[in-house]
Amino acid sequence: MKRENTRELQTPSLHIGGSAPVTVQTMCNTKTWDVEATVRQIRAMRAAGADIVRLAVPDTRSAMAIEQIKSEVDVPLVADIHFDYRLALLCAERGIDKIRINPGNIGDAENVRKVALACRERQIPIRIGVNAGSLERRLLEKYGHPTPEALVESAQGHIDLLLANGFEDICLSMKSSSVPLTVAAYRLASECFPYPLHLGITETGTEWNGTIQSAVGIGTLLMEGIGNTIRVSLTADPVREVSAGIAILKAAGLRKGGVRFVSCPTCGRTEIDLISLAEKTEAAVRDLDREITVAVMGCVVNGPGEAREADFGIAGGKDRGLLFRKGEVLGTYPYEELLPRLLDLIRESSES
Numbered sequence: 001m002k003r004e005n006t007r008e009l010q011t012p013s014l015h016i017g018g019s020a021p022v023t024v025q026t027m028c029n030t031k032t033w034d035v036e037a038t039v040r041q042i043r044a045m046r047a048a049g050a051d052i053v054r055l056a057v058p059d060t061r062s063a064m065a066i067e068q069i070k071s072e073v074d075v076p077l078v079a080d081i082h083f084d085y086r087l088a089l090l091c092a093e094r095g096i097d098k099i100r101i102n103p104g105n106i107g108d109a110e111n112v113r114k115v116a117l118a119c120r121e122r123q124i125p126i127r128i129g130v131n132a133g134s135l136e137r138r139l140l141e142k143y144g145h146p147t148p149e150a151l152v153e154s155a156q157g158h159i160d161l162l163l164a165n166g167f168e169d170i171c172l173s174m175k176s177s178s179v180p181l182t183v184a185a186y187r188l189a190s191e192c193f194p195y196p197l198h199l200g201i202t203e204t205g206t207e208w209n210g211t212i213q214s215a216v217g218i219g220t221l222l223m224e225g226i227g228n229t230i231r232v233s234l235t236a237d238p239v240r241e242v243s244a245g246i247a248i249l250k251a252a253g254l255r256k257g258g259v260r261f262v263s264c265p266t267c268g269r270t271e272i273d274l275i276s277l278a279e280k281t282e283a284a285v286r287d288l289d290r291e292i293t294v295a296v297m298g299c300v301v302n303g304p305g306e307a308r309e310a311d312f313g314i315a316g317g318k319d320r321g322l323l324f325r326k327g328e329v330l331g332t333y334p335y336e337e338l339l340p341r342l343l344d345l346i347r348e349s350s351e352s
């Protein structure tokens with residue numbers, strides 16, 4: 001099922017699935033009970049563009065902190081709960097916007113019923129998070145190892161428990177650390193279930209490796225029309241997950257806005273220090289609240305083409321470069337002047 005045909009979860013604070021835009025989420029690595037540190041981190045995530053933030057709730061004092069945290073931030077919060085249904089009830093009472101819990105892991109049917117009821121009463125969606133690393137023993141015995149079919153069968157078991165209680169505001173994730181397995185599992189899930197899908201590759205490593213794996217895995221699925229919300233998992237500052245997630249959405253054509261930066265890979269024709277110029281330019285324009293394309297190209301062979309197409313552009317020459325604005329050459333300037341002049345141009349254009 002393509003993303004726009006999935007079930008729509010619409011609550012006062014959240015909109016996932018159906019016609020909703022694909023959202024970017026991340027997860028705090030603070031102790032949730034440490035309200036000050038958690039609020040500080042959530043605000044940094046929000047400033048970076050996070051649409052949804054998840055918090056680990058491993059104990060009662062973390063659950064008790066939810067109300068205070070919610071009163072100090074303006075982003076929907078998800079409680080990540082394993083095994084203890086009472087924590088889910090506490091979070092629901094304290095205004096959480098969504099809960100991640102696997103109903104098959106919280107004990108008997110009565111526990112599931114209580115959680116489903118508490119969430120239904122308050123319009124709190126539940127994400128079932130199937131993970132290849134924690135598949136049920138019976139499924140590992142049946143399939144031999146984590147397979148897409150095993151992950152989907154696991155999801156089906158958890159879903160059935162919620163459906164038995166009349167609860168359908170479900171979101172699903174099917175994560176593993178293998179990109180091919182994860183992609184295949186989500187493809188299968190999208191055929192089997194009508195629920196919105198939370199995409200992610202898990203345990204991908206540090207920023208460089210994790211970003212590449214997530215871009216390939218999440219990007220492949222998004223381009224196929226699968227996936228309603230994404231999380232890039234990195235062993236890094238979680239704020240970096242937000243930037244990576246937004247970059248993936250932009251690359252997939254699912255998010256507009258902000259500066260689009262273009263620069264060439266350099267080659268034997270490059271006669272200026274383009275790498276340094278491109279890095280400095282990208283850093284200087286990255287956070288501008290403008291919908292513009294900025295191009296920094298190495299030479300006058302291919303450079304002017306891209307630079308002309310851009311709203312603002314530089315095409316390098318020997319120790320000098322051409323400056324463009326919407327296809328018009330504004331002049332030739334020494335290397336050191338190129339970036340300051342480009343930034344002046346961008347600034348002036350926003351004032352005019």
Ligand code: SF4
Nearest residue numbers: 264266267298299303
């Ligand atoms: S724009 Fe010019 S310098 Fe850059 S890669 Fe292309 S040919 Fe080489």
